[in-house]
Amino acid sequence: xxxxxxxxxxxxxxxxxxxxxxxxxxxxxxxxxxxxxxxxxxxxxxxxxxxxxxxxxxxxxxxxxxxxxxxxxxxxxxxxxxxxxxxxxxxxxxxxxxxxxxxxxxxxxxxxxxxxxxxxxxxxxxxxxxxxxxxxxxxxxxxxxxxxxxxxxxxxxxxxxxxxxxxxxxxxxx
Amino acid sequence: xxxxxxxxxxxxxxxxxxxxxxxxxxxxxxxxxxxxxxxxxxxxxxxxxxxxxxxxxxxxxxxxxxxxxxxxxxxxxxxxxxxxxxxxxxxxxxxxxxxxxxxxxxxxxxxxxxxxxxxxxxxxxxxxxxxxxxxxxxxxxxxxxxxxxxxxxxxxxxxxxxxxxxxxxxxxxx
DNA sequence: CGCTTCTTTCACAAACTTGTGAAGTTAAGG
DNA sequence: CCTTAACTTCACAAGTTTGTGAAAGAAGCG
Numbered sequence: 001x002x003x004x005x006x007x008x009x010x011x012x013x014x015x016x017x018x019x020x021x022x023x024x025x026x027x028x029x030x031x032x033x034x035x036x037x038x039x040x041x042x043x044x045x046x047x048x049x050x051x052x053x054x055x056x057x058x059x060x061x062x063x064x065x066x067x068x069x070x071x072x073x074x075x076x077x078x079x080x081x082x083x084x085x086x087x088x089x090x091x092x093x094x095x096x097x098x099x100x101x102x103x104x105x106x107x108x109x110x111x112x113x114x115x116x117x118x119x120x121x122x123x124x125x126x127x128x129x130x131x132x133x134x135x136x137x138x139x140x141x142x143x144x145x146x147x148x149x150x151x152x153x154x155x156x157x158x159x160x161x162x163x164x165x166x167x168x169x170x171x172x173x174x
Numbered sequence: 175x176x177x178x179x180x181x182x183x184x185x186x187x188x189x190x191x192x193x194x195x196x197x198x199x200x201x202x203x204x205x206x207x208x209x210x211x212x213x214x215x216x217x218x219x220x221x222x223x224x225x226x227x228x229x230x231x232x233x234x235x236x237x238x239x240x241x242x243x244x245x246x247x248x249x250x251x252x253x254x255x256x257x258x259x260x261x262x263x264x265x266x267x268x269x270x271x272x273x274x275x276x277x278x279x280x281x282x283x284x285x286x287x288x289x290x291x292x293x294x295x296x297x298x299x300x301x302x303x304x305x306x307x308x309x310x311x312x313x314x315x316x317x318x319x320x321x322x323x324x325x326x327x328x329x330x331x332x333x334x335x336x337x338x339x340x341x342x343x344x345x346x347x348x
Numbered sequence: 349c350g351c352t353t354c355t356t357t358c359a360c361a362a363a364c365t366t367g368t369g370a371a372g373t374t375a376a377g378g
Numbered sequence: 379c380c381t382t383a384a385c386t387t388c389a390c391a392a393g394t395t396t397g398t399g400a401a402a403g404a405a406g407c408g
Contacts, residue, residue, distance in 0.1 A: 019302040027295040034288050035209030039397075048316070049299065051308040057355070070397055072356055093354050093405050101312050105319050114208050121201040125223065128193040134225040138275050142222070144341055145279050148334055156326045163322055168315060213367075231385070244367055246386055267375060267384045 020049050021063070039066065039074035044083055047099040054087070054098040082107035102164075109153055119146050194223050195237070213240065213248035218257055221273040228261075228272040256281035276338075283327055293320050 024045040031041035042064050047055055055063075057071045064071075075097050078084040083104045087096045122143040129136040198219040205215035216238050221229055229237075231245045238245075249271050252258040257278045261270050296317040303310040 015303065015307070023295070023299040023302055027292075027299060030288075030291050030295050033291075037396085048312060049303060049309050053308070053312065067398055068355065069357080069399080073397080076356090091406080093352095095355070099312075101315060105316065114204075117204050117207075118201075121197070121204050125197040125201060128190075128197055129223060134227075135223050138222060138227065138273075141275060141338070141342060142279065144338070145334065148337055149330070152330045152333070156323070156330070159326070160319065160322055164315070164318070167318055211366085241368055242385070243369080243387080247367080250386090265376085267382095269385070 024049050024064075037074075037077060039070050040077040040083075042066075043071065043074040043097075044078055044099065047084060047097060053101065054096045056089075056094050056096055058094075060097070106157065109157060115146050115150055119143060119150075122146070191237075198223050198238075211248075211251060213244050214251040214257075216240075217245065217248040217271075218252055218273065221258060221271060227275065228270045230263075230268050230270055232268075234271070280331065283331060289320050289324055293317060293324075296320070 024042065027048070028038070028041040028045040031044065032038050036044075043060055046060055046063055047053065057068060057075070060066075060071045061068055075084065075086065078097075079086055084097050084099050085103075087098060088094075089096055122139050125139045126136050126143065129139065131137070131140060198216065201222070202212070202215040202219040205218065206212050210218075217234055220234060220237055221227065231242060231249070234240075234245045235242055249258065249260065252271075253260055258271050258273050259277075261272060262268075263270055296313050299313045300310050300317065303313065305311070305314060
């Protein structure tokens with residue numbers, strides 16, 4: 001694809017920037033409601049809605065009307081949770097941020113990390129309350145639930161990869 | 175090692191309150207990190223760690239050192255997301271809050287509600303960006319992912335119920 | 349090398365959240 | 379009915395979080 005994807009790519013459909021913005025803000029709002037900090041959510045939504053799947057810091061700042069500092073912070077967050085990756089553009093000090101079509105919801109599912117910590121806390125609880133007490137038994141059951149979910153999610157992702165291939169041909173976007 | 179305390183007599187076991195508190199705060203902290211507001215997280219953890227699975231407002235206030243107002247707010251939140259239910263104690267104006275051993279992680283999984291809203295936003299996005307554009311295709315794939323997850327989660331919960339029965343005999347605690 | 353362009357860091361002000369005391373509301377039990 | 383126990387609502391103070399401007403930090407390119 002060309003370096004200037006924005007202008008060059010009008011081939012298919014004339015895009016209404018206002019409609020795009022509406023989607024970006026709406027989707028970002030849903031992410032926020034699910035616990036994602038606001039700026040990261042907006043930046044992420046903007047990337048999702050871009051044709052190339054990559055935008056520069058300047059483009060993000062312009063589209064979302066936020067300062068370079070805000071972009072910087074948001075991107076740092078997103079990179080940390082593996083929802084975007086950063087690439088340096090070879091002949092420039094410009095940085096590009098990219099959403100890897102598939103990789104990001106794999107990251108989403110990687111709330112595994114979260115689950116692991118829950119499991120740890122629960123194990124502690126079973127120990128200190130005593131496995132024989134009613135409360136201890138409840139915690140043990142909850143723990144078993146999470147352990148079950150853990151393995152199930154892994155299998156689910158495998159099935160998804162197969163399913164996706166069936167739906168969309170081979171590898172995802174990018 | 176804590177068996178002496180655990181093993182104590184009577185229906186309501188004499189429990190090392192400090193160990194309980196440690197678990198409550200630790201588990202609550204994990205919930206907070208996952209996006210649950212603090213007071214609801216603490217109240218919920220306290221309920222989880224109680225033998226009966228129910229506590230009154232006064233008991234919660236005492237154990238967590240928070241005002242009745244805070245209990246009230248926390249419980250309202252938890253009831254809304256179906257993590258606890260409220261019952262009125264027959265001959266009294268006392269209210270009891272209960273964690274239904276199994277029901278609550280079914281609620282957890284009911285991120286369906288969340289997912290449904292994501293799906294809606296994504297469908298909107300596919301429409302307004304155009305299904306034929308690269309961005310539109312990315313959104314469509316993401317949408318397909320969530321639709322897939324939706325059905326998978328339902329099936330997973332069925333498998334869990336079977337699995338649980340195998341592990342713990344009959345149906346859950348309560 | 350040093351100029352220029354882009355990004356990050358930092359301190360702070362604005363905006364939002366949270367938990368509290370106090371007043372308000374509901375219903376049990378005399 | 380009236381009292382009183384229990385929960386809820388409200389306004390606000392304290393504490394966080396958020397996004398910004400300003401300045402410093404990298405890195406291409408002449």
